[in-house]
Amino acid sequence: MLEAIINGLSGLLAGSQYLFTDGLPNLAMLFIGGVLLWLGVKKEIEPYLLVPIGFGCFLVNLPLSDVMDQHGVLRILYDMGIMNELFPLLIFVGIGAMTDFGPLLENPKIFMLGAAGQFGIFLTLCLALILGFPQLDAVCIGIIGACDGPTAIYVTSQYAPHLLGAVTVAAYSYMSLVPIIQPPIMKALTTKKERVVKMSVVKKSVSPATRLLFPIVVTAATGLIAPKGLPLMGMIMLGNLLRESGVVSRLTSASENEIANVVTLFLGLAIGGTMEGHAFLKAQTLAIFGLGFLAICLDTVTGVMFGKLMCFMTGGKVNPLIGAAGISAYPMAARVAQVQGQRYDKKNYLLMHAMGANTSGQIGSIMAAAVMLSVLKGMGII
Amino acid sequence: MDNVTFGITVTIVGMGGTLLTLWLLSIVMVILKKIFPIKEESKPPAG
Numbered sequence: 009m010l011e012a013i014i015n016g017l018s019g020l021l022a023g024s025q026y027l028f029t030d031g032l033p034n035l036a037m038l039f040i041g042g043v044l045l046w047l048g049v050k051k052e053i054e055p056y057l058l059v060p061i062g063f064g065c066f067l068v069n070l071p072l073s074d075v076m077d078q079h080g081v082l083r084i085l086y087d088m089g090i091m092n093e094l095f096p097l098l099i100f101v102g103i104g105a106m107t108d109f110g111p112l113l114e115n116p117k118i119f120m121l122g123a124a125g126q127f128g129i130f131l132t133l134c135l136a137l138i139l140g141f142p143q144l145d146a147v148c149i150g151i152i153g154a155c156d157g158p159t160a161i162y163v164t165s166q167y168a169p170h171l172l173g174a175v176t177v178a179a180y181s182y183m184s185l186v187p188i189i190q191p192p193i194m195k196a197l198t199t200k201k202e203r204v205v206k207m208s209v210v211k212k213s214v215s216p217a218t219r220l221l222f223p224i225v226v227t228a229a230t231g232l233i234a235p236k237g238l239p240l241m242g243m244i245m246l247g248n249l250l251r252e253s254g255v256v257s258r259l260t261s262a263s264e265n266e267i268a269n270v271v272t273l274f275l276g277l278a279i280g281g282t283m284e285g286h287a288f289l290k291a292q293t294l295a296i297f298g299l300g301f302l303a304i305c306l307d308t309v310t311g312v313m314f315g316k317l318m319c320f321m322t323g324g325k326v327n328p329l330i331g332a333a334g335i336s337a338y339p340m341a342a343r344v345a346q347v348q349g350q351r352y353d354k355k356n357y358l359l360m361h362a363m364g365a366n367t368s369g370q371i372g373s374i375m376a377a378a379v380m381l382s383v384l385k386g387m388g389i390i
Numbered sequence: 391m392d393n394v395t396f397g398i399t400v401t402i403v404g405m406g407g408t409l410l411t412l413w414l415l416s417i418v419m420v421i422l423k424k425i426f427p428i429k430e431e432s433k434p435p436a437g
Contacts, residue, residue: 057413079401112419113419116415116416116417116419116420116423117416118416119413119415119416119419120409120411120412120413120416122412123405123408123412123413124409125409126405126408128401128406130401130404130405130406131401132399133397133400133401134397135400137393137394137396137397138397143391143393143396145396147400198413205434212428213423213427213428214423214428215423215426215427215428215429217426218419218422218423218426219420222419222422224420225422226415229411229414229415229418231409233407233411233414234407234411297395308413368412371412371415372408372412375408375411375412375422376404376405376408379403379407379408379411380400380404382405382407383399383400383403383407387391387396387399389391389396
């Protein structure tokens, strides 16, 4: 009887005992989970993602937690939507439904800024290879430079699932830090004369038919060029088609609200579940965070440099600051360009142009991932 | 394939492909705007 009671009590104490013996990495991750929750709740940094990720991290690192075991709740969510890439794709439907591509269609030349803003992906990939990461791991680290959470999750869950937690947290953290990371680079690379360039007012020149055909044409064209990225592009364009058709308001509303919210919750929890201490706390995680930071800096550098080139080629009609908005962090990067422009001339309104560059960055990031996957397929690597 | 060849190939073909695709998309959008121009709102009759 006494032995049974002692055995029972030892069962209750096993967790605490584990935490202070083999569980030190878990203890550190409980702290990191707490930091993520604090950043989300108190600092409001990407709260919709960081709160569920932080709590998922907390759940999986509690001693002897079985939430990521075969029938654990987070494992079920992971298998249900991350292992098969469903969740990031569903989020893309919501993003497409929320995004107005109008400013981009008003000035299609700005499309090129969305391509320039993806250089960081490829340069970071090369750096990761130099640091000794395996090829597919390097691809997934480079994709942080897309500044696009769902794309990073989509690619990493397929080709380097062991890096999913680090890549996702890095991608979302740096996306939220865009207002801090970008301005010093924008200032360093531009002259005062360039920063005060005023761009012409955006005229309404896009017909409803063009807006409606845009998602269909983009899906068809990009699907032909890079079929491996068709699920990504197809889903974001489906969301946009729902929005622009104007006849399925309930579907549009569900995509941008209910579906996106539920999926974001499940996605965040499942990603938090991949942050188990023994697997997460490695030197390579720190390297991934460092490379991710570099990726976003490089995106900004190449975006601004391309903006300068466009400024030169158009005889000073393009403000190079909008080049920094050619990344996927929407609409944050566009706001940064607007704020920086107004710092030097309060009457300079760059927002609509920057929005165009920013939405082209969304398409550019998906396209860069799609092209890269198709190239890898062509090379026989995937 | 060694890492150097891999990195250079993916960077050149990947970045080149991305630039080319977005350039093509920008041209397609210009053509679409020409085929489906925005209709001017009809002005109310004078008087």
